[in-house]
Amino acid sequence: MSEVTVVTTAPVRAVNLFGRLRALIVPLLAVFTAVLIGSLFIVLTSVFTGTGASVGENLVKGVQTAGAAFSGLLNGAFGDSSGLTRTLVKTTPLIFSGLAVAFAFKGGLFNIGAQGQLAIGSVTSAWVGFAIRVDLGNPVLSAVVHVTLALLAGMLGGALWGAIPGLLKAYTGAHEVITTIMFNFIATNLIAWLLYAGSPGEGIPPGPLNDGNGVITRTPTIYPTAQLPVIYDPPGPQALHLGLFLALIAAIVILLVLTRTTFGFELRMVGLNPTAARYSGISVKRITVLTMIIAGALAGAAGAMQTLGVNYRYEPNQSLGLGFDAITVALLGANNPIGVILSAFLFGAMDAGATRMQFNSGVQSEIIVVIQALILMFVAAEEIIRTMYRIRGAGGPAQKLSTGWGQR
Amino acid sequence: MPSNEVVLEVIGVTKRFPGVLANHDVNLTLHKGEILALLGENGAGKSTLMNIIYGLYHADSGTIKLKGKEVHFASPREAIHSGIGMVHQHFQLIPVMTVAENVVLGEEVTDGAFLDRQEAARRVRALSEQYRLEVDPNAVIEELPVGVQQRVEIIKALYRDAEILILDEPTAVLTPQEVQELFKIMRDLAARGVSIIFITHKLKEVLAVAHRIVVMRDGEVVGTVLPEESTQESLAALMVGREVLLRVNKPPARPKEVVLEVENLSAYDDRGHHAVNNVSFVVRSGEVVGVAGVQGNGQTELVEVLTGLRPAAGGHVRINGKDLTNASPRAVTASGTGHVPEDRHRFGMVSSYTVAENLVLNVYYAPPYSTAPSLRQLPFVTVLYAALALGVFAILAVIWNALWKAALWPLVLGLHGIADVEAASRQEMAGPELFGMLALLVMALLFAYVAHRVATLIMGRLQPVIAPFLKRGGENGGVVLDHDRVDHNAVTLVKQFDIRTPSVTTTGGSLSGGNQQKMVVAREFGRRPRLLIAAQPTRGIDVGSIEFIHQQLVSQRDAGAAVLLVSAELDEIMALSDRIVVMYKGSVVATVNADSVTREQVGLLMAGASAEDVLGQVPAAVPALA
């Protein structure tokens, strides 16, 4: 009881740049270590399955392969303006979906369902994109209205898909980890039905949203008015669309909501201590549902980005794994919207470079998933990294989730 | 009487935790058949010392000798094997298992590879008969009263052949009568040669049962005394290190109008059992009404119903004449009620929120803390414009791109005499466009700055006009949280309630227990509530904080608040209350004037004795409701 009572309000809120930079050390080392272990896998693969004459030769070859793989990865991601664009295009949905997971985390919910939410969002935005024709005379006005409508449709679809697990959690206590995963599978099946190409032989008609080509599971292309405008079009197949900026704006808005608004205060309280939230007069049920609706809407926007900005239609493989990468993105970014932007960029680069990597070195692109899992592990178990590199000082508070299974 | 045989010796034990010297050069001896009281307030280092003896902690230096032999316990298991048993303050019993299962856990009796339940039950029954500790081996723990649960804890130790029994604050949850029963058991055990270390901070009990008293303060032994030579006052001075006010200074109450009216209230507990039955009482402005009762007799549920945390199954709650039965916690708060919850970690605070945020935990939503978005929150506006700027940047980029493609680039090419615009674009557009993007970025930043300045001007004029539209109505309060107001409120309360914290932006969880409690009290008392509901307001905190909170309670009462005090500490109830409501098994068994009853009478009522038997034919002591 001998502390001196000095009361101040200032020091913590002042931006401590050095402290912020120090906070980056562990995530960066986690990425580095994960890449190192990934390389080890590549080398070991070569040692055990290589065609060289001796183990030594295979070892050398393995090291070369790993080198080729990562230079291919970097080259594919940043090598030229086309690569950079690809990286930014891949970053865009990751920011949205990363936010979807991070926002839910802040509310104490583990949203593994971003995948399903964004798939539904892609389909609903595609539907508005191809089924509604917007012609208001003025082409610019038509485009603005149509894109906005399609984007909102995507967010609405995602929000709906997020709201169901939210409602189930709030009113029955069904744990969101399981329900959101189940809704991923349900979404997959639902979409498979919606887009089913049909089987004339068995007399099965095509699904309601199929483009009627008879073979491929996909929607018709959307009207040009529903396409997200291209803002940078380097040589090569990919063009940068407006989505990146929408994603950045979304991140800032989410940051503001979390830190500056009354709703954010309530949401974080529900995440940190639901019983105290109840005591303070917050409706935990309402916040739980709202959190999942907003998270779903963000994921839906991620899906809409792919439909309206990249593919101009929905194809089942366009967002494969995006929703799961989002979990790692959120955790790597410490559930902070700015952190999410940075880690989404990292993951976007990895995705963008993966094809070039596989092409240059013959390494299976799944190694990226392994590396991402390792990153997640090292970020979550900070202590491993701290011991490995002898970094002193305790880590920040670890992510805590609403564990246990019951209603809260 | 204890023999001279020394069974346990603690020599020069020191234990350091980060930032705290929990034990410093502690010496202690225990004789066979002795009841040794270890007296000290919370945080004096009693529990640390016991945990070292029990093998849960390891001493930094010093030795422990058991019957003359030096021992180093790596785990409780080794301590248990050496004949040391411990009954923890918070019972270490598994609620869903039976008495027998709890007793044999870790030292199971087996029949081949399988548990032998019959044998286990038989052994428990044998022990309970031998030591006269009545308990049914097949009863499930969660259905037993706390007094019986404590017996199970003692049997657990005896089952492991404990010769030394450590009892950590064993009386905290018992009625005075149960305490007497426990003392009888302790004397009985001592007479059979069991040595007992009795940890407590209650002076009366020490004097009643101990053979010898060791007093600890700030991690050190400050004295060893005999009960015959001590008084409560002398022990208190030794324990706290200064003279302590054993009685709260309290002028007589001047009750006025009824503030809280509880009428035939009933409620269920979490498991769906009746926890509150038909409870009725009133609390008036300017009086403290104490709710006495052994823990688990419905007090927790009663408070939760009153404060909107638990639905009522029947009856009415009126605060200031307004029916607030089954109202939301927020409506109860808004009616001018302050609530110090029983379990501050579960309800009263958010550990990783700052002290400032914790100090507005249930009023944050209303002005002045939450407001419509306003220019006073410049950071908010600035960042908002930054976001706007990014958006504008994007739109400009689109226009630039179209312009470049449609007009400028063909113009440049035209100057060079190139006709095939498409083909040339494919090859060379990257460079100039990247340059164009950079230029746009600069433009956007400039725009953000100008927009901010202009908007500051315009918003200043518009603020009064748009404010009503931005406000969320009624109970929901504002939209934007004003951190400056939150912090300033905290600075005032921290000073007023003497909360020891390095700053108001320190997290609440990093404060000491007493200061956390003062933080909760400051929030609830600082609003000058009409009704104050304080549940276990001083549980587990240091004497200094207890005195402070007691004074605050009385001064709130004198300022005209109606105070409902719920406490498991009968002494606290007796010291602070003007009237006492005694609860037993969810019902009010008596409502009495504090100065017309003795501590023993209240104790009997808490144990379920009828009001007629205890108070005689004096219904005069029970004032009518209204």
Place this chain on the structure above:
Amino acid sequence: MSGDVVSAVKTNRTTMSAMALIAVILVVAFLAAGAVGPAIVVAVINASIRGTVPIALGAMSGILSERSGIVNIGIEGMMLLAAYVGFMINVGLSSGGAPTALQAEPVRLILSILGGVLIGGLTGLLHALLSIRYKVDQIISGTVINTLALGLTGYFYLAGATTQGRLPPVISNPFKQDAGLLFWIGEIVFNKGLVTYLMVLVVITVTIALFRTPWGLRTRAIGEHPRAADTLGINVHRLQYTNLFFSGCAAGLAGVFLTLEAVGIFERGMTNGRGFIALAVMIFGKWHPLGAAAGALLFGFATALQGQLQFFNIQIPHQFVGMLPYLLTVIVLAGFVGRARPPAHVGKPYEVE
């Protein structure tokens, strides 16, 4: 009421509901048999059993872990890794390069099973290491395992790998000659691979061990109140490590069932959410092995419908039938989680003082 009676009643109630469920399925089966003929009914029942095995084993994995206080959402990943490793050992031993003694039928497949189960156990230990030693949130640790399994099995995936075959029936139907009921019952009881019978054995063993042995008492104790167990000298963390190893082994067995008994080959992501369904089944069974096994049967039936519905001439788009197990999981969770009482300390890390 005495405790023995209480737990006996609870156990009986679970067993009763399991029995009731089986009875209902049987009645439906007989009614259906009248309508569509016994061949189809037996096919549905066998498909149900195939669907049940991995989910029941996954649920046992969940029970072993959660009864010791650790949430295990990594069952999916453990299954997938084990499925892959079991398959690859089979592939390796099937190739010409392997010693002929190991290529022989029972040895090769038993080694494959053991390999898969072992890798499952090791993954369980990894989960324990992350959540106990490194205090990673148990749900995140489980996610790490799921992602890692997906990545590793995808990276090392060998397209077109072949084996000398999967697990043969332990006993083939001895009533081949008989017609009628005996033959059909034989078709259900026999003609199954080793893992199916092991599943039954595992369920019974877990039930007895959990409620009738000192290990079970201690395990339940650390799941309910680890501090109490600790003060009695039980090494909480060591027991958690051990149990997580067994939990992983059970998930591993579920995984090898897929590649060595049911499907015969490995495909990327072939577990398809079975690990999560197993968790729902565990909750449905109120953390009791028998209840969970009954729940698994229900889910096995739902998955079986997927492949067999066309026989019943019911016109539902197959995608909707595909949703059935997942929808059922959600409904079960929503309906049962509030009523069941999980181990009190599950999900909360226990720190020794």
